[in-house]
Amino acid sequence: MARPVQFNVKNEGGKIVTMGELPDGHMGEGFFASKLSDIVGLARKNSIWPLPFATSCCGIEFMATMASHYDLARFGSERVGFSPRQCDLLMVMGTIAKKMAPVVKQVYLQMAEPRWVIAVGACASSGGIFDSYSVLQGIDQVVPVDVYVPGCPPRPEAIIDGVMKIQELVGNESLRRRNGDRYKALLESYGIQ
Numbered sequence: 001m002a003r004p005v006q007f008n009v010k011n012e013g014g015k016i017v018t019m020g021e022l023p024d025g026h027m028g029e030g031f032f033a034s035k036l037s038d039i040v041g042l043a044r045k046n047s048i049w050p051l052p053f054a055t056s057c058c059g060i061e062f063m064a065t066m067a068s069h070y071d072l073a074r075f076g077s078e079r080v081g082f083s084p085r086q087c088d089l090l091m092v093m094g095t096i097a098k099k100m101a102p103v104v105k106q107v108y109l110q111m112a113e114p115r116w117v118i119a120v121g122a123c124a125s126s127g128g129i130f131d132s133y134s135v136l137q138g139i140d141q142v143v144p145v146d147v148y149v150p151g152c153p154p155r156p157e158a159i160i161d162g163v164m165k166i167q168e169l170v171g172n173e174s175l176r177r178r179n180g181d182r183y184k185a186l187l188e189s190y191g192i193q
């Protein structure tokens with residue numbers, strides 16, 4: 001039996017109904033005007049390219065999140081990259097040993113701005129159950145984190161929730177934020193110029 005197909009835009013009784021949300025703006029026949037930052041935000045939030053930095057069990061949950069049942073592609077994030085220079089979302093999933101911390105930072109530094117970071121699971125967020133001399137007690141000790149996903153491990157739904165929170169941040173971020181004093185001070189607090 002054929003599966004029903006949904007289109008992004010459909011015509012219902014002569015009225016165009018869009019299924020994605022439009023930013024605030026003015027619409028007339030044949031035109032739509034909005035703020036540049038809203039349009040850029042809309043494009044960015046629906047085309048986030050993740051870099052999965054998976055070191056242990058939470059990475060398996062991410063694999064489930066990418067697979068057909070949960071399907072992260074629905075959020076425009078199916079293009080997973082392993083080159084930091086082509087990605088804008090660093091997803092750290094798993095226990096990060098202190099020896100690995102400089103590598104996490106190096107990967108972050110190789111990403112171009114604008115870049116965002118999710119700490120997935122208890123280990124990446126806080127060291128988790130490994131309160132030991134060898135484990136980093138949260139990746140926010142070496143790079144700034146935008147969203148923390150709790151759980152040991154978090155279910156794919158929780159990871160998707162984290163990605164949606166990032167989408168919210170990305171969609172609403174001012175185009176000037178990265179040049180602002182506050183952002184520069186944040187990077188400087190991590191020793192990043």
Ligand code: SF4
Pocket residue numbers: 056057058059093094095121122123124128129151152153154
């Ligand atoms: S938070 Fe739990 S499931 Fe995730 S990497 Fe740590 S021990 Fe494994």
